[in-house]
Amino acid sequence: MDLTPSDEQRLLRESADRFIHETYTAKLREHNAKEPFGFSEGIWKQFAELGWLALPLPEQHGGIGGGAIEVGILMEAFGRGLVSEPYLSTVVLGAGLVAEHGRDDQKAALLPSVAEGTLRLAFAHAERAARADLARVDTTARQDGDAYVLDGAKVAVLDGAAADQLIVSARLANNGSGSLRLFLVPRDAAGLTLADYPRLGGGRACNLTLQSVRVAAEAMLGGDTDATPAVEAVVDRALAAMSAEAVGMMQTLTDKTLDYTKVRKQFGRPLAANQVIRHRLTDMSVQVDEARSMALRAALKADADAAERGRAASGAKAKIGKGARFVAEQSVQLHGGMGVTDELDVGAYFKRLLAFETLFGGSTHHYRRHAALSGRPV
Amino acid sequence: MDMTFGEAELAFQQEVRDFIAANLTPDMKRAESLNASVFSEPEAGVPWQRALNAKGWGAPGWPVEYGGTGWTPAQRWIFETECAHAGVPSPTPMGVKMVGPVIIGFGSPEQKNYFLPRILSCEDYWCQGYSEPGSGSDLSSLKTRAVRDGDEYVINGTKIWTTHAHNANMMFALVRTSDEPRQQDGISFVLIDMKSPGITIRPILTIGGDHEVNQVFFDDVRIPASNLVGEEGKGWTYGKYLLEFERGSGIASAKLRKALHRAAAFAESDATGRAIEDPDIAIRMSEAEVDIDALEMTELRVLSALQNGQNPGAVSSILKLRTSEIYQAVSRLAVDVIGTDGLYVEPTRPLHRLNAPPAIPEDELAVMPTHLNGRAYTIFGGTSEIQRDIISKLVLGL
Ligand SMILES: Cc1cc2nc3c(=O)[nH]c(=O)nc-3n(C[C@H](O)[C@H](O)[C@H](O)COP(=O)(O)OP(=O)(O)OC[C@H]3O[C@@H](n4cnc5c(N)ncnc54)[C@H](O)[C@@H]3O)c2cc1C
Numbered sequence: 001m002d003l004t005p006s007d008e009q010r011l012l013r014e015s016a017d018r019f020i021h022e023t024y025t026a027k028l029r030e031h032n033a034k035e036p037f038g039f040s041e042g043i044w045k046q047f048a049e050l051g052w053l054a055l056p057l058p059e060q061h062g063g064i065g066g067g068a069i070e071v072g073i074l075m076e077a078f079g080r081g082l083v084s085e086p087y088l089s090t091v092v093l094g095a096g097l098v099a100e101h102g103r104d105d106q107k108a109a110l111l112p113s114v115a116e117g118t119l120r121l122a123f124a125h126a127e128r129a130a131r132a133d134l135a136r137v138d139t140t141a142r143q144d145g146d147a148y149v150l151d152g153a154k155v156a157v158l159d160g161a162a163a164d165q166l167i168v169s170a171r172l173a174n175n176g177s178g179s180l181r182l183f184l185v186p187r188d189a190a191g192l193t194l195a196d197y198p199r200l201g202g203g204r205a206c207n208l209t210l211q212s213v214r215v216a217a218e219a220m221l222g223g224d225t226d227a228t229p230a231v232e233a234v235v236d237r238a239l240a241a242m243s244a245e246a247v248g249m250m251q252t253l254t255d256k257t258l259d260y261t262k263v264r265k266q267f268g269r270p271l272a273a274n275q276v277i278r279h280r281l282t283d284m285s286v287q288v289d290e291a292r293s294m295a296l297r298a299a300l301k302a303d304a305d306a307a308e309r310g311r312a313a314s315g316a317k318a319k320i321g322k323g324a325r326f327v328a329e330q331s332v333q334l335h336g337g338m339g340v341t342d343e344l345d346v347g348a349y350f351k352r353l354l355a356f357e358t359l360f361g362g363s364t365h366h367y368r369r370h371a372a373l374s375g376r377p378v
Numbered sequence: 379m380d381m382t383f384g385e386a387e388l389a390f391q392q393e394v395r396d397f398i399a400a401n402l403t404p405d406m407k408r409a410e411s412l413n414a415s416v417f418s419e420p421e422a423g424v425p426w427q428r429a430l431n432a433k434g435w436g437a438p439g440w441p442v443e444y445g446g447t448g449w450t451p452a453q454r455w456i457f458e459t460e461c462a463h464a465g466v467p468s469p470t471p472m473g474v475k476m477v478g479p480v481i482i483g484f485g486s487p488e489q490k491n492y493f494l495p496r497i498l499s500c501e502d503y504w505c506q507g508y509s510e511p512g513s514g515s516d517l518s519s520l521k522t523r524a525v526r527d528g529d530e531y532v533i534n535g536t537k538i539w540t541t542h543a544h545n546a547n548m549m550f551a552l553v554r555t556s557d558e559p560r561q562q563d564g565i566s567f568v569l570i571d572m573k574s575p576g577i578t579i580r581p582i583l584t585i586g587g588d589h590e591v592n593q594v595f596f597d598d599v600r601i602p603a604s605n606l607v608g609e610e611g612k613g614w615t616y617g618k619y620l621l622e623f624e625r626g627s628g629i630a631s632a633k634l635r636k637a638l639h640r641a642a643a644f645a646e647s648d649a650t651g652r653a654i655e656d657p658d659i660a661i662r663m664s665e666a667e668v669d670i671d672a673l674e675m676t677e678l679r680v681l682s683a684l685q686n687g688q689n690p691g692a693v694s695s696i697l698k699l700r701t702s703e704i705y706q707a708v709s710r711l712a713v714d715v716i717g718t719d720g721l722y723v724e725p726t727r728p729l730h731r732l733n734a735p736p737a738i739p740e741d742e743l744a745v746m747p748t749h750l751n752g753r754a755y756t757i758f759g760g761t762s763e764i765q766r767d768i769i770s771k772l773v774l775g776l
């Protein structure tokens with residue numbers, strides 16, 4: 001066992017931190033918010049040039065062969081900068097599903113383009129009735145000769161409008177199994193309607209409806225097998241990645257609040273001179289530290305067996321969700337009126353952490369999953 | 379003791395219901411149901427206040443001779459509960475609930491005659507000029523200066539976080555009129571016409587996307603000396619008196635209960651995948667409801683003990699503390715109920731002006747903005763940390 005980062009990992013952290021520090025300013029975020037897809041194409045190209053899009057993809061398909069630790073290093077920096085480029089949706093979820101579940105011809109066709117930055121993907125899975133239940137999919141895929149016909153509705157598809165291809169989950173309708181499948185659907189497919197919107201904390205998302213959307217049989221991702229294990233594995237890795245991103249945000253908020261309370265004076269002394277403020281800051285930094293530990297644990301177990309991986313991922317999401325709420329709320333509170341304005345970016349981090357908590361289920365959902373995976377009756 | 383209503387009270391309840399049915403327009407109701415703030419937009423709040431005033435219900439808490447209703451505690455409670463239940467607008471409290479009691483308590487006969495009717499009718503729309511960039515929690519360090527010049531005061535300085543300054547034509551403000559060893563002793567309470575030359579207003583957007591607060595700059599602004607309330611140098615006493623009304627006036631539990639009912643309705647709808655079936659959500663609903671029950675009982679105890687116009691004292695800090703915390707817990711619960719629909723950002727403000735269908739169910743639109751806006755509840759009117767300081771001093775004697 002060795003928890004010290006390798007030289008490559010150290011270099012990656014340095015270059016990611018430097019890039020975020022130098023490039024990803026509040027001004028850029030403001031600019032990105034006005035872009036049609038909520039991020040900057042130029043920055044996305046730079047991500048490709050830096051090798052970040054290729055980072056976790058397999059080497060035989062144009063990737064670098066990194067793992068969840070490397071993704072976590074990038075995501076933590078992204079969290080510090082509130083990056084809105086669709087890394088999670090395209091690389092972690094989209095390419096992750098192709099790599100985990102796709103056929104060799106699909107990997108060869110898609111992954112090199114993701115690595116080069118010329119293909120974007122999004123994962124259209126969540127549905128209104130499902131809440132955080134990954135297994136609940138009502139969208140159907142009906143086989144019709146050489147094609148499948150998809151019908152249903154999806155919500156909160158991250159960066160769906162920016163994607164060239166959507167990976168849509170559906171249950172087989174007419175061959176009796178009800179088994180889960182994933183389909184590659186071009187964003188401009190006939191019968192597909194997107195309601196695109198700006199997303200809390202940056203970036204965009206959409207709700208979509210599928211009305212008799214026809215795709216060729218080859219558009220089914222992978223062979224004719226149930227996709228549930230692949231979805232669970234990839235979502236667990238996404239949870240690990242998001243956890244690292246949350247750590248970056250929590251650390252930044254804690255740093256900013258510490259700086260502010262040392263400088264802002266009321267009653268003739270710095271806010272931080274009050275014990276109640278000092279203890280609050282201490283609790284925030286303890287939360288950040290625990291979050292860091294859980295994000296690392298989720299990354300290290302990202303390729304473990306399903307139960308161990310799931311317990312680490314859900315444990316991280318649950319614990320970091322609670323910690324993130326505390327850190328975000330206290331950061332706003334300790335900034336007083338300034339904390340609730342759009343003039344400081346404390347509020348922007350607050351909102352992004354709220355989005356983190358909401359995506360893929362909140363803390364109680366994940367404690368419940370953790371309990372179930374641990375054999376506790378829930 | 380008992381909590382049931384007698385016949386007279388039931389008749390009054392019916393009168394309130396009839397009044398609401400006759401005066402709450404669909405536009406007001408929609409504006410209020412899509413209102414993310416604790417205060418309504420003037421376009422809903424003003425007509426509602428005028429309807430109340432026409433009925434003689436413009437300022438239930440005032441002494442009867444100035445236009446109060448003389449209601450019993452039970453009547454006040456019935457009135458607030460019915461209003462909250464029906465979803466009526468919440469006019470800003472700056473007139474009726476804040477400057478009104480100060481003018482009644484400390485104003486000159488001329489000020490009473492002139493301003494009180496205009497408060498009741500919303501002819502004047504008030505804002506509160508207390509906080510400054512350097513003086514938030516430490517309010518008595520305020521620096522905005524008023525210098526006497528003949529029959530006028532000349533005001534220089536700046537106020538910040540001024541709610542609805544952009545809607546207001548009048549401001550009541552705390553200003554420094556002299557430098558005293560104890561800084562509280564150099565503060566005076568003045569009334570400022572917002573159209574006076576030398577006033578500029580800078581809007582401040584808050585994290586929910588609302589324009590509610592502002593920074594106000596005073597550059598040689600002249601006001602008549604007759605706009606001083608009470609005595610020069612006594613402003614701190616009047617201002618604190620007012621803050622007790624700001625913190626502990628009215629019956630917040632009824633509104634909290636309404637907010638909880640709305641969250642429960644979302645949780646029972648298919649739009650949220652029937653979130654109520656999640657035992658965590660159901661338990662948190664009960665936790666919030668019990669908190670509201672406790673708050674309501676405290677409010678009723680206070681209401682029974684107080685006579686009209688009496689000053690609420692330290693319990694106002696307890697009510698403000700708990701109300702703000704429960705408000706945030708309920709708004710947070712609603713956010714968790716609507717799940718990923720909370721990710722949807724609607725930039726239109728006010729929300730009721732939206733005329734295209736949003737990507738989420740329309741009645742959920744205000745849920746996330748309400749939560750974001752509500753983070754300010756533990757900050758404005760004195761932060762929770764400051765309320766705890768006050769309680770520790772006044773209640774615990776520390
Ligand atoms: C089971 C047990 C085993 C122990 N074993 C040992 C041992 O082996 N050797 C040994 O030397 N001692 C031992 N102790 C003593 C222990 O270290 C002291 O009890 C401890 O340091 C607290 O001191 P006190 O009991 O005098 O409480 P106090 O210091 O009087 O504190 C009372 C309360 O006030 C709080 N408080 C005090 N000062 C502040 C401040 N400035 N700000 C905020 N809060 C404050 C404390 O946190 C505490 O909650 C033991 C105690 C226990 C209970």
Ligand SMILES: Cc1cc2nc3c(=O)[nH]c(=O)nc-3n(C[C@H](O)[C@H](O)[C@H](O)COP(=O)(O)OP(=O)(O)OC[C@H]3O[C@@H](n4cnc5c(N)ncnc54)[C@H](O)[C@@H]3O)c2cc1C
Pocket residue numbers: 264266267271274276277333334335336337338340505506507508509511513514515516538539540541542590591754757758759760761762763764
């Ligand atoms: C939405 C909104 C509307 C408002 N409307 C108005 C208005 O209409 N008119 C008006 O005059 N003002 C208004 N305010 C201002 C409000 O009253 C102040 O924001 C508040 O008093 C806090 O002051 P501050 O923002 O300067 O924070 P600070 O005083 O700088 O406080 C920052 C943090 O430090 C904490 N803190 C400060 N001192 C201590 C201490 N001694 N011990 C422990 N903790 C401490 C505070 O609790 C807070 O968490 C409004 C504010 C908001 C957010």
